[in-house]
Amino acid sequence: MEKNKPTVMVDIAIFTVFEDKLKILLIKRGSEPFKDSWALPGGALNTVTDNSLEEAAMRELVEETGVENQYLEQLCTYGGPDRDPRDWTLSVTYFALVAADEVTLRAGTDTMEAKWHTLTQDKVEVSLAFDHERIVCEAISRLRAKLDYTDIAVHLLPKEFTLSELQRVYEIIMQEKLNKSSFRMRVARADIVAPINGKMRTGSNRPAQLYQFVKHEGDRMFFPRSIAWAQERKK
Known part of the structure; x- marks a missing residue:
């Protein structure tokens, strides 16, 4: 049967x-x-x-x-x-x-x-x-x-965001504190975001540049954990 x-x-x-x-x-x-x-x-x-x-x-x-x-x-x-x-x-x-x-x-x-x-x-x-x-x-x-190797975190952000907001998303998900300068250097090298000309986030702190996601085809190496985390722990 x-x-x-x-x-x-x-x-x-x-x-x-x-x-x-x-x-x-x-x-x-x-x-x-x-x-x-x-x-x-x-x-x-x-x-x-x-x-x-x-x-x-x-x-x-x-x-x-x-x-x-x-x-x-x-x-x-x-x-x-x-x-x-x-x-x-x-x-x-x-x-x-x-x-x-x-x-x-x-x-x-x-x-x-x-x-x-x-x-x-x-x-x-x-x-x-x-x-x-x-x-x-x-x-x-x-x-x-x-x-560790793609830009998918940007899908959790609004269309316009600051680099600090992007970094915070990574920290929340990975449950780790990241080194600010190291993180921004890797963002720049990966070419996943671009500044929006003339747009700033204003508030109680000094104005912060707003960015937007740059679309690319396929996965690209972005954030090797072994390097970023090691730099943070050396502090």
């Missing part, structure tokens, strides 16, 4: 930075299993309307945040008979980065609430449904690894 085919799911770990914290978007489930529990946004692959796994992931991202064309990367695939009490499930997971000022949270049709949760020591303060705690840990690990 032919075995039942597994249900294919797409789950997304969506990160942002605000209130000087790394946050992840969670949804409160409105139905069983795990009714009233928090979980990652996601859903079943729609074989009629979804032309690819990435399209399904982007659909879920837009449904929950209202944000299109943001950083989205496939993370890992999880499967097994014990992940979901309803069925043998296969989950293709992604992680996404969004700028907090561009997001309008809106819960999906099968959820009660969508909310940003602070990550502390790579965990959230609530228990997660299914095996989503494991997925969150994997996503954070991938995010930190990508910071």
Whole structure:
């Protein structure tokens, strides 16, 4: 007798930075299993309307945040008979980065609430449904690894930002204090940002130059941890 085919799911770990914290978007489930529990946004692959796994992931991202064309990367695939009490499930997971000022949270049709949760020591303060705690840990690990050699951190910032704000994003995610001069030297060498002529951030401190992201194709070496962290620890 032919075995039942597994249900294919797409789950997304969506990160942002605000209130000087790394946050992840969670949804409160409105139905069983795990009714009233928090979980990652996601859903079943729609074989009629979804032309690819990435399209399904982007659909879920837009449904929950209202944000299109943001950083989205496939993370890992999880499967097994014990992940979901309803069925043998296969989950293709992604992680996404969004700028907090561009997001309008809106819960999906099968959820009660969508909310940003602070990550502390790579965990959230609530228990997660299914095996989503494991997925969150994997996503954070991938995010930190990508910071070593790509420019993806700029996707967590508004369109205009200062170098201090950019550095702070790296410090929040890596949980390390960075050397200011070393950081700025590497930003300049990587050519990932450009100053916006005539635009400054004003406030209680002296005015700071505003920058914008410079788009490039592909990943480029940006922030070798071994050099930057070693310089900081020598101080």
